[in-house]
Amino acid sequence: MNKGTRAALARSKSIDHQLDAEREKKQREIQLLVLGGAGSGKSTFIKQLRINYGDGFPELEREKFNHQVHDNVVNAINTVLDQMKTLQIPFDNEANKKKAAEFQERNPKISFISLLNQLPDDEIESTKGANCLMSTTELTKRFAYVNLKYNGLQTADIEIVLNIWEDSGVQRCYKRRAEYKGNILSNGEQYFLENMKRVLAPQYIPTLQDILYIRRPTFGVIDHYFYIDDHAYRVIDVAGQKSQRKKWIHFFEMVTSILFFVPLSEFDEYLEEDKTLNSVQDSLQTFHEVSHNQYLERTDFLLFLNKYDLFVEKLKWKRLQVCFPDYDDNNTPEACVKYIRELFHQHRPCHKHVYTHVSCATDVSIMRDILSKVLDIITEINLRKAGTF
Ligand SMILES: Nc1nc2c(ncn2[C@@H]2O[C@H](COP(=O)(O)OP(=O)(O)OP(=O)(O)O)[C@@H](O)[C@H]2O)c(=O)[nH]1
Numbered sequence: 001m002n003k004g005t006r007a008a009l010a011r012s013k014s015i016d017h018q019l020d021a022e023r024e025k026k027q028r029e030i031q032l033l034v035l036g037g038a039g040s041g042k043s044t045f046i047k048q049l050r051i052n053y054g055d056g057f058p059e060l061e062r063e064k065f066n067h068q069v070h071d072n073v074v075n076a077i078n079t080v081l082d083q084m085k086t087l088q089i090p091f092d093n094e095a096n097k098k099k100a101a102e103f104q105e106r107n108p109k110i111s112f113i114s115l116l117n118q119l120p121d122d123e124i125e126s127t128k129g130a131n132c133l134m135s136t137t138e139l140t141k142r143f144a145y146v147n148l149k150y151n152g153l154q155t156a157d158i159e160i161v162l163n164i165w166e167d168s169g170v171q172r173c174y175k176r177r178a179e180y181k182g183n184i185l186s187n188g189e190q191y192f193l194e195n196m197k198r199v200l201a202p203q204y205i206p207t208l209q210d211i212l213y214i215r216r217p218t219f220g221v222i223d224h225y226f227y228i229d230d231h232a233y234r235v236i237d238v239a240g241q242k243s244q245r246k247k248w249i250h251f252f253e254m255v256t257s258i259l260f261f262v263p264l265s266e267f268d269e270y271l272e273e274d275k276t277l278n279s280v281q282d283s284l285q286t287f288h289e290v291s292h293n294q295y296l297e298r299t300d301f302l303l304f305l306n307k308y309d310l311f312v313e314k315l316k317w318k319r320l321q322v323c324f325p326d327y328d329d330n331n332t333p334e335a336c337v338k339y340i341r342e343l344f345h346q347h348r349p350c351h352k353h354v355y356t357h358v359s360c361a362t363d364v365s366i367m368r369d370i371l372s373k374v375l376d377i378i379t380e381i382n383l384r385k386a387g388t389f
């Protein structure tokens, strides 16, 4: 064997070795796929993992969410200003009417649905990196693709929006938000409007609570990596919007468990992308389809009945019957959640184990307890899968 052949053989052995190591690492990695409709709380759940088991969002990382908070303020104020026209509420100060119109022209509402629909169909990307959410650079790149300027609010517009917000006509319209039709203000948007002075201040750095309340739909697929108790976790976050769900199947074969999110409080709401589909009914249908998928026959599911805080509030004035006409028990959160939980369990294949958690993904202390239980369950599933249990 000449020198060149020996060197080539050594290189090939080394590549084989690397591939084996990579394969072994992949086999040991616990892979969690987080599924559920748009806005059900998937990414917020992953932020909680990062808070409890990742870097915890140090200040330098939190700063990167500044623009996302501004985007949420822009969308929220646009909604209130639009509703002033619908509800025919005048500005208290006539000059604000003109300022508001100019502000809206410069800062129109960002429609994430249309942005998602403009992304190429084969957009399946993953962002690797130590416990990181999609970087601002990556987002800027993607938004540039869909022609959205991503600069946050200009200083002059910050002053204008703060002034407009003080107008008593705008405040009256905000107080009547329960009457908004079609375009409701989300819980997070209300939070940012009520904290507007703080979040638009010059040296503002988002707090953990701010980060948990941000609404920024997931584009494509994002990988997150965590190392917890000597286990490597890959947590896969996907977009929940209907047109994006065909990408989910790409990950079915290799996952340890599916984490499925249901937005409990949306039992009287319809999908943004399809106004004929009730949100919780859609979740039930999707859960049925996914849990019966042939590639997931032996995969256990963790079901999160999420947004329980908003669910409890809504049940004070809305009956669960609007979503489930057959439901005739009392309207307490306990009875209602029990009913929904049973419905989901009826929709699973009977051999499949489904571990259920009633959650509030924006609440750090509730999620700390839930996450610890979830990780115990996942470790157990992983051991069982490896055949050592
Ligand atoms: N009050 C409350 N808000 C929640 C809860 N879970 C999520 N949210 C809010 O709901 C919004 C949507 O949450 P996301 O985590 O972005 O939803 P998603 O499932 O990742 O949505 P897509 O990426 O579009 O598929 C955010 O503004 C969160 O702050 C909850 O349990 N309670």
Ligand SMILES: [Mg+2]
Binding pocket: 042, 043, 044, 216, 217, 218, 237, 238, 239, 240
């Ligand atoms: Mg998301």
